[in-house]
Amino acid sequence: MVEQKWLAANPHIVFAPAPNYPPVEFFDESGAYRGITADFVDHITETLGIRFDVVQLANWDQVIKQTRQGKVHMWGAAAQTRDRQAYMNFTRPYIRLPAVIIVRREIKGELTMPQLVGKRVVVIENYATQRYVQENYPDLQLITVPDIETGLRMVSFGIADAIVATNASAIYYIEKNGLTNLRVAGESGYEWQLRFAASRAMPELISILQKGLDSISEEKKREIYRRWISLEAPAWKPSRELIVLMVALFSALLIAAILLWNRLLRRRVAHKTRELEDELVARGELERELRRLATTDELTGVKNRRHWLALAKGEFSRNLRYDGSLSMAMIDVDRFKRLNDTYGHAVGDRVLRGLTDIFRRELRVNDILGRIGGEEFVVVLPETNEEMAHAVLERLRIAVEQWHCKIDGGEVRASVSIGFSMVDEQVTSMEEILRRCDLAMYEAKGQGRNRVVNYRIIADRRPPAADRVSVLRSLR
Numbered sequence: 001m002v003e004q005k006w007l008a009a010n011p012h013i014v015f016a017p018a019p020n021y022p023p024v025e026f027f028d029e030s031g032a033y034r035g036i037t038a039d040f041v042d043h044i045t046e047t048l049g050i051r052f053d054v055v056q057l058a059n060w061d062q063v064i065k066q067t068r069q070g071k072v073h074m075w076g077a078a079a080q081t082r083d084r085q086a087y088m089n090f091t092r093p094y095i096r097l098p099a100v101i102i103v104r105r106e107i108k109g110e111l112t113m114p115q116l117v118g119k120r121v122v123v124i125e126n127y128a129t130q131r132y133v134q135e136n137y138p139d140l141q142l143i144t145v146p147d148i149e150t151g152l153r154m155v156s157f158g159i160a161d162a163i164v165a166t167n168a169s170a171i172y173y174i175e176k177n178g179l180t181n182l183r184v185a186g187e188s189g190y191e192w193q194l195r196f197a198a199s200r201a202m203p204e205l206i207s208i209l210q211k212g213l214d215s216i217s218e219e220k221k222r223e224i225y226r227r228w229i230s231l232e233a234p235a236w237k238p239s240r241e242l243i244v245l246m247v248a249l250f251s252a253l254l255i256a257a258i259l260l261w262n263r264l265l266r267r268r269v270a271h272k273t274r275e276l277e278d279e280l281v282a283r284g285e286l287e288r289e290l291r292r293l294a295t296t297d298e299l300t301g302v303k304n305r306r307h308w309l310a311l312a313k314g315e316f317s318r319n320l321r322y323d324g325s326l327s328m329a330m331i332d333v334d335r336f337k338r339l340n341d342t343y344g345h346a347v348g349d350r351v352l353r354g355l356t357d358i359f360r361r362e363l364r365v366n367d368i369l370g371r372i373g374g375e376e377f378v379v380v381l382p383e384t385n386e387e388m389a390h391a392v393l394e395r396l397r398i399a400v401e402q403w404h405c406k407i408d409g410g411e412v413r414a415s416v417s418i419g420f421s422m423v424d425e426q427v428t429s430m431e432e433i434l435r436r437c438d439l440a441m442y443e444a445k446g447q448g449r450n451r452v453v454n455y456r457i458i459a460d461r462r463p464p465a466a467d468r469v470s471v472l473r474s475l476r
């Protein structure tokens with residue numbers, strides 16, 4: 001009843017919270033009073049049906065000053081110190097918070113207060129911790145700051161080495177400001193016991209506050225603490241340096257992997273390219289070989305019948321178009337059957353190869369030599385008139401005549417009969433020129449072999465021989 005009366009007589013109780021002491025008490029961005037103590041105050045005012053004039057001052061220092069001037073009557077969360085007791089009464093403590101040492105992460109290991117000697121240590125001006133540290137560790141070099149947020153920033157930025165502050169508040173600001181390079185290194189030995197305080201000039205007020213506090217159930221109290229103090233360790237957040245390092249490491253690994261992969265690919269491509277090149281070379285060789293087999297006579301290496309005929313036809317048409325002089329000749333080895341029968345087939349083959357060498361030697365590069373039958377050769381002589389053809393073929397005949405093939409126990413000689421003709425205006429087909437050569441060669445045989453016969457000389461004397469027609473057909 002006394003208290004009710006007193007309250008009625010004192011409707012303006014000025015309450016100045018610590019403006020910046022979360023999560024205990026603070027003013028949020030919209031200027032609303034919040035925190036653990038704010039929740040307690042809500043309860044008390046509701047239960048008792050009273051209200052306080054809450055004022056937001058710049059910092060705790062201002063709160064103290066204005067209280068001493070009598071402008072402020074009440075505090076919400078203050079430690080009880082001897083100084084303060086001179087002008088304030090205190091309730092029993094209702095919040096207990098340890099003050100801890102906070103340093104940058106680069107400072108390793110557990111720290112105790114004596115180990116802070118020689119370091120720049122921050123405390124908050126006029127907070128009870130300042131007093132505690134000064135009295136218990138007079139050797140420490142202290143820097144005072146108006147609020148915990150400033151102090152934490154100074155440590156984070158390296159302006160100071162450590163701060164002694166309330167654990168819960170420190171965690172609140174570390175998370176809020178992303179000061180992830182800070183960590184709790186140890187206990188300060190000081191525990192905040194926070195109480196309501198009322199001006200000594202208002203002794204009724206302190207008992208009203210104590211009664212209000214006592215009316216709050218333990219359950220309710222725990223609920224309020226839980227709301228503001230996270231019991232879990234703050235979630236681990238990698239520091240900016242760690243993120244940069246990890247990104248750099250990852251990039252380096254990625255680049256190394258790409259380079260390695262590129263090198264492997266390049267090697268594989270080079271290997272495959274070599275394989276393909278080898279295959280191409282092999283194929284080229286095979287094709288050349290197949291072409292050679294398809295176009296050359298196996299025994300002598302000169303053009304085979306089909307290939308020779310294709311080339312000869314080409315030369316024949318060219319001659320018709322340009323009206324040049326072209327001669328062709330047929331060369332037949334004399335009595336080759338007898339040679340075969342006497343010395344054997346192998347010697348016969350050697351003789352054919354030897355004769356081919358002579359033909360090649362005596363003919364020009366442009367002349368086209370082919371083997372069209374067993375011992376029968378043909379040659380196209382481009383740009384060669386009758387006289388020149390006769391001279392070339394005669395020289396060839398003599399070379400054969402003078403040649404001998406060495407065999408076991410002696411030598412073999414050979415001769416050739418040659419018939420030739422020039423392509424004149426009466427020759428309009430390959431068949432005709434070949435017929436002429438054949439007849440002339442046949443004439444050479446008839447005249448006793450080993451000679452060169454020009455078709456023109458015999459043309460008017462003999463009709464075509466019936467038995468040679470089959471040879472000519474096969475050449476079509």
Ligand SMILES: Nc1nc2c(ncn2[C@@H]2O[C@H](COP(=O)(O)OP(=O)(O)OP(=O)(O)O)[C@@H](O)[C@H]2O)c(=O)[nH]1
Pocket residue numbers: 299332333334335336337338340344345346347348349352373374375445449
């Ligand atoms: N060694 C050998 N003999 C062959 C080859 N091709 C054909 N002959 C032989 O050549 C002979 C050709 O004989 P003929 O056509 O009667 O003519 P020839 O004995 O030369 O008599 P003339 O032409 O009248 O001088 C045959 O005995 C064939 O077997 C060959 O590749 N190698």
